[in-house]
Amino acid sequence: MAKKEYRVNVYDEEENIIGRVRYNNNLDYWDGSNWTCGGLGKHKGLTKLRDGRYVLIYGSQWQGEKDYGIIISPERALQEILKSGNIELLESQKFAELKKLYDQTMIDEIEDEEIEDGR
Helix, strand or coil, X not given: CCCCCCEEEEECCCCCEEEEEECCXXXXXXXXXXXXXXXXXXXXXXXECCCCCEEEEEEXXXXXCCCEEEEECHHHHHHHHHHHCCHHHHHCHHHHHHHHHHHHHCCCCCCHHHCCCCC
């Protein structure tokens, strides 16, 4: 599933390289044939920098395309995890802040026991 371990450049909002992180594709899911993030030959991963910022890693199997990372907000990091279906990532100590955000913002469905009689 994962490519050989190596580091990718991380870009900030002004497209300056601010760091390097280990490549991962922990946001990929099995589509029945391949590990993917939804695009043919495309992959995504998520990690966190020492200063607390989150990095969304983009990977590609396409010749000539380079893997890279961008800084994203905690809210977007949580959304990327939710979209991938890899909710178990929230159990990682690295993503404890995202687990807290999940607990604070996700709205649960109403349970049958909560509905008053006669409704």
